[in-house]
Amino acid sequence: MNLDPFYLSLRLAAVVTAGLLVLGIPLAGWLSQTRWKWKFLVESMVALPIVLPPTVLGYYILVAISPNSWLGSAYLKVFGDTLPFTFQGLVLASLLYSLPFAVQPFLASFESVDLRLSEAAWMLGASRIKTFLTVVLPSSVPGLLTGIVLSFAHTLGEFGVVLLVGGNIPGSTRVVSIAIFDNVQSMEYHEAGQMSLVLLVFSFMVLALVYAVNRRIWAVSPKRF
Amino acid sequence: MNAPIVVEIEKTFPDRKVDVAFTLEPERAWTVLFGPSGAGKTTVLRCLAGLDRPDRGLIRFGGETWFDSQKRRFLPPQKRTIGYFFQDYALFPHLSVRNNIGYHLPDLSRTERSARIGEMLDVFDLGSLADRNVRSLSGGEKQRVALARTLVRRPRLLLLDEPLSALDQPTRVRLRKDLRKLLGRFDIPVLLVTHDRTEALSLGDRLIVMNEGSILQQGSISDVFSRPNQKRTAEIVGMENVLPGEMVAQADGMAQVRVGNHQLTTLAGDCDPGPVMVGIRAEDIVLLPENSPRSSARNRLTGVLRHITHEETLVRLTVDCGFPLDALITRESLAELDLREERTVHLAVKATEIHLFPHT
Numbered sequence: 001m002n003l004d005p006f007y008l009s010l011r012l013a014a015v016v017t018a019g020l021l022v023l024g025i026p027l028a029g030w031l032s033q034t035r036w037k038w039k040f041l042v043e044s045m046v047a048l049p050i051v052l053p054p055t056v057l058g059y060y061i062l063v064a065i066s067p068n069s070w071l072g073s074a075y076l077k078v079f080g081d082t083l084p085f086t087f088q089g090l091v092l093a094s095l096l097y098s099l100p101f102a103v104q105p106f107l108a109s110f111e112s113v114d115l116r117l118s119e120a121a122w123m124l125g126a127s128r129i130k131t132f133l134t135v136v137l138p139s140s141v142p143g144l145l146t147g148i149v150l151s152f153a154h155t156l157g158e159f160g161v162v163l164l165v166g167g168n169i170p171g172s173t174r175v176v177s178i179a180i181f182d183n184v185q186s187m188e189y190h191e192a193g194q195m196s197l198v199l200l201v202f203s204f205m206v207l208a209l210v211y212a213v214n215r216r217i218w219a220v221s222p223k224r225f
Numbered sequence: 226m227n228a229p230i231v232v233e234i235e236k237t238f239p240d241r242k243v244d245v246a247f248t249l250e251p252e253r254a255w256t257v258l259f260g261p262s263g264a265g266k267t268t269v270l271r272c273l274a275g276l277d278r279p280d281r282g283l284i285r286f287g288g289e290t291w292f293d294s295q296k297r298r299f300l301p302p303q304k305r306t307i308g309y310f311f312q313d314y315a316l317f318p319h320l321s322v323r324n325n326i327g328y329h330l331p332d333l334s335r336t337e338r339s340a341r342i343g344e345m346l347d348v349f350d351l352g353s354l355a356d357r358n359v360r361s362l363s364g365g366e367k368q369r370v371a372l373a374r375t376l377v378r379r380p381r382l383l384l385l386d387e388p389l390s391a392l393d394q395p396t397r398v399r400l401r402k403d404l405r406k407l408l409g410r411f412d413i414p415v416l417l418v419t420h421d422r423t424e425a426l427s428l429g430d431r432l433i434v435m436n437e438g439s440i441l442q443q444g445s446i447s448d449v450f451s452r453p454n455q456k457r458t459a460e461i462v463g464m465e466n467v468l469p470g471e472m473v474a475q476a477d478g479m480a481q482v483r484v485g486n487h488q489l490t491t492l493a494g495d496c497d498p499g500p501v502m503v504g505i506r507a508e509d510i511v512l513l514p515e516n517s518p519r520s521s522a523r524n525r526l527t528g529v530l531r532h533i534t535h536e537e538t539l540v541r542l543t544v545d546c547g548f549p550l551d552a553l554i555t556r557e558s559l560a561e562l563d564l565r566e567e568r569t570v571h572l573a574v575k576a577t578e579i580h581l582f583p584h585t
Contacts, residue, residue, distance in 0.1 A: 116313070120311060121328065124328055124329040125329050134328075139319060
């Protein structure tokens with residue numbers, strides 16, 4: 001069995017998950033605090049990838065990052081490379097595609113932290129940012145973990161967006177789901193079956209681990225305090 | 226701290242409205258916001274804290290304007306330097322006792338900071354719990370941590386939202402006695418919200434009675450209790466005669482309490498010798514005919530009947546015993562006893578119907 005697609009998939013999922021932590025925490029934090037009246041538009045944007053067919057999303061991303069667009073040409077100027085059909089392009093597309101799977105659990109857990117705790121911190125003189133970092137965030141560990149696992153698993157399992165934006169280039173965009181599709185297309189069912197089984201077992205183990213750990217975290221969560 | 230706090234605010238909710246105006250006087254005093262639940266007490270407290278924003282009005286603290294709807298001024302809670310004690314404590318569950326207390330002291334150096342925390346641990350007797358997680362504490366311990374955390378940064382005003390309501394009965398009784406003593410050393414004005422009459426009487430110097438979003442009456446505790454300005458206030462305070470007194474002796478669960486020139490025999494309850502508030506319901510006072518034989522009532526008082534007021538079914542008598550006492554009797558009793566204004570009358574109260582409230 002060719003293991004390259006697995007390395008690539010894991011690398012992609014790890015990079016995207018790390019990126020979603022960096023992007024998702026401030027975004028979800030802002031959404032949980034703001035009283036801006038157009039907030040619902042931002043929430044809808046974030047949730048779009050859940051309902052859109054991956055091909056639609058992939059098409060727009062492909063158009064947006066092509067060297068003819070402002071984004072693609074700016075990237076070309078700065079990095080001297082194009083985004084479509086590269087690993088970097090895949091990361092960008094996956095960030096957008098998996099965004100709701102990070103932001104929504106983050107947001108739900110931030111919002112479930114007792115508002116009185118934040119108010120107590122404000123009354124002690126702590127700024128909103130300090131309060132978020134030192135009161136809300138530590139109480140949201142289970143939600144953060146859920147978001148991390150969901151975005152990791154979701155990135156691992158994506159297909160449509162990857163196919164459109166990344167194509168099928170061994171070593172740089174040929175992730176497991178593409179490799180399996182490819183094998184089936186060329187009637188190599190044995191290889192496809194092996195890869196599918198590995199992906200199935202791996203995904204199940206990750207989820208089982210998270211649910212097990214999550215339960216233990218919940219047992220001492222602030223909810224029971 | 227000599228700044229009077231002026232509050233004139235209005236806030237409308239879908240189902241109710243809060244509209245109050247009052248001034249907290251500069252002298253060190255405990256003011257109690259008292260009223261049934263839903264009266265809007267906590268809303269007033271939250272507006273003062275800056276956690277809620279009134280629709281209209283102003284809040285001034287001495288020369289500072291904390292809120293002014295006309296000038297569109299709103300000082301955020303962080304800038305008001307006041308302490309807010311939450312009903313359920315709102316301790317940070319992931320931090321130790323020490324780190325809860327020292328959560329935000331950015332203006333102090335490292336050594337000053339640990340000295341200040343150490344001082345609070347001492348005052349609130351938390352030294353042995355300093356490194357415990359707050360989740361593992363009992364209700365009374367959590368309450369002390371919350372007080373310590375609130376007071377550690379020397380707030381200019383302390384807001385207490387039902388500070389005793391989350392405690393079990395024995396702890397509540399103990400802390401009701403100790404709270405004023407404990408906070409006395411910090412010398413800051415206190416505004417306390419409660420719906421519990423005993424708490425109001427034990428802890429308050431001044432009383433603001435609220436009902437359905439507005440203030441019915443404000444004044445000293447004995448004024449408001451003894452002379453409610455309207456029927457609803459009387460219903461809410463529920464005790465017409467409240468007098469300052471002094472417990473002079475205590476034995477076998479009974480106490481001797483001096484009120485004016487009289488000495489009353491009462492149940493000691495949870496009070497200790499010293500200043501107390503004495504409460505007697507008007508309907509618990511019995512009028513005796515002259516030369517009546519002994520009865521089981523331990524307390525007999527003599528006074529001059531000043532006013533006879535006819536209420537719906539009963540008659541209210543105001544008697545001057547050196548201090549005013551209100552009694553409620555039936556019309557039949559009034560006729561039988563041939564009571565007239567400005568005559569001497571004899572009153573009796575059973576020891577069990579005199580209620581004592583510790584007041585240090």
